[in-house]
Amino acid sequence: MILGVDTDVLVAWTMAGSPHHAAVRQYIECEVREEGGFLGVTPQVLHEFLHVVTDPRRFENPLLMPLALRVAQVLWDAEQTVQILPTAEVVPRTLELMQNLRLGRKRILDTALAATLESAKVRRLATLNGGDFGVFSFIETVEIPVI
Numbered sequence: 001m002i003l004g005v006d007t008d009v010l011v012a013w014t015m016a017g018s019p020h021h022a023a024v025r026q027y028i029e030c031e032v033r034e035e036g037g038f039l040g041v042t043p044q045v046l047h048e049f050l051h052v053v054t055d056p057r058r059f060e061n062p063l064l065m066p067l068a069l070r071v072a073q074v075l076w077d078a079e080q081t082v083q084i085l086p087t088a089e090v091v092p093r094t095l096e097l098m099q100n101l102r103l104g105r106k107r108i109l110d111t112a113l114a115a116t117l118e119s120a121k122v123r124r125l126a127t128l129n130g131g132d133f134g135v136f137s138f139i140e141t142v143e144i145p146v147i
Contacts, residue, residue, distance in 0.1 A: 002082050003031055003142065004040040004117045006127035007048040014053055014071055017060065020128055020146055027126070027144045038082045040122045044113060046072050084120045086112075093118065101135050114139050 012024040031037045050072055053063045063071065075081060093115040097103070103111055114136040117125060123140055125133060130141040 002040040004122045004125040008128040010049045032080045042084045
């Protein structure tokens with residue numbers, strides 16, 4: 001089964017100083033290795049990941065871009081990763097959801113992620129912000145329990 005991942009999960013998985021690092025690593029390890037699952041990663045999430053993990057305002061010790069790029073490449077190419085590419089239907093679906101659900105500008109990226117997962121028939125999303133995706137009835141959010 002494919003588990004879509006939100007940016008916050010990839011950031012916590014990578015950044016040892018993140019408060020949810022241990023919980024995310026344990027959860028992903030279980031999901032992939034013990035359950036035989038796959039992580040569904042979109043380009044949007046990978047790009048946002050690069051932006052966040054290299055930001056010195058967010059982390060005392062951010063990753064330098066060359067290392068962040070290597071981490072992103074390894075993740076994208078991993079055997080346990082399913083690369084989820086947006087289809088032509090994602091943009092109109094994102095706009096439709098934004099309009100129908102009356103979502104504002106701060107919800108654009110989450111809505112586009114939800115629409116991308118929906119088009120790929122991925123129904124589960126691991127996130128640390130389940131409330132952000134609660135309006136999308138076609139996505140089951142998997143909130144990772146904090147240790």
